[in-house]
Amino acid sequence: MQLIAKESKLTMSTREIAQLLNKQHSNIKVSAERMAAKGVIAPQETQYQDPQNKQVYTEYLLTKRDSLILVTQNSPEFTAAIVDRWQELEANQFYIPQTYGEALQLCADQVKQLELAAPKVAFVDKLVERHTLMTSTQVAQKHGKSAVWLNKFLEEVGVFNRAVKRGRAFQQWFVEKGLGEMKQTEVSHSQALFTPAGEVWINERLYSEGAL
Numbered sequence: 407m408q409l410i411a412k413e414s415k416l417t418m419s420t421r422e423i424a425q426l427l428n429k430q431h432s433n434i435k436v437s438a439e440r441m442a443a444k445g446v447i448a449p450q451e452t453q454y455q456d457p458q459n460k461q462v463y464t465e466y467l468l469t470k471r472d473s474l475i476l477v478t479q480n481s482p483e484f485t486a487a488i489v490d491r492w493q494e495l496e497a498n499q500f501y502i503p504q505t506y507g508e509a510l511q512l513c514a515d516q517v518k519q520l521e522l523a524a525p526k527v528a529f530v531d532k533l534v535e536r537h538t539l540m541t542s543t544q545v546a547q548k549h550g551k552s553a554v555w556l557n558k559f560l561e562e563v564g565v566f567n568r569a570v571k572r573g574r575a576f577q578q579w580f581v582e583k584g585l586g587e588m589k590q591t592e593v594s595h596s597q598a599l600f601t602p603a604g605e606v607w608i609n610e611r612l613y614s615e616g617a618l
Contacts, residue, residue: 416495417467420476421454426488427481431465437480438466447472539587539599542574545608559617560608566598574598583607 420438424431441447449466456463468476470492477488546556557574560566565586567575576586576598585604589597600608611617 415469416492417450417469418473418492418495419452419454420449420466420468422491423468423473423477423488426491427477429480434476434480435464435466438468438476441476441479447475539589539601540605541597541599545600545605548605549612556608559612559615563611563615580604 420434421431424434427434438447438449442449447468449468449472452465452467453462454465455461473492474488541553542556542560543553546553549556557566561568564577565580567577573596575588575596580586581588583603584601585607586598586600589599
């Protein structure tokens with residue numbers, strides 16, 4: 407499907423319209439030419455290359471108004487389909503402020519989004535500087551929470567192996583992804599420690615689950 411912005415105006419090609427209506431492009435072109443000759447619509451002639459035979463053919467670009475008129479004349483039952491397609495095109499178009507006031511508002515909205523993301527960005531920035539493993543307590547403290555709170559959350563999202571009754575052990579996938587490591591303490595107890603990548607993963611999951 408083709409979308410062309412010309413002088414800040416969206417257009418739809420007769421080739422795309424033919425595809426939406428399941429009709430021959432040549433028939434849609436003829437219809438557009440007839441309506442243009444009567445002054446009903448004002449299509450813009452252009453060319454495209456067929457991807458299969460590499461031949462160059464003519465097509466027309468129509469504004470929203472003209473494309474709706476063309477479809478209504480050819481296949482009234484497909485008017486809803488063409489309206490839906492226009493809504494998709496318009497939703498995907500970049501918004502360009504038209505006034506100084508709109509530009510300021512857009513800037514303010516973007517600043518607000520950055521402010522909302524700041525805690526998350528700051529958290530990741532701190533992790534970049536770290537190269538040591540951390541306990542649940544240390545990770546939880548960065549969020550002003552307790553290890554009990556964090557461990558319960560990690561159990562719910564499947565990080566810990568519940569088959570291990572004494573202590574805590576990571577699921578194998580968590581270790582294979584480089585998010586955590588199992589280490590032996592001085593008294594030969596197994597301890598689950600998080601890597602910097604694991605901290606980032608936990609932070610992302612906490613935000614996505616709405617736990618923060």
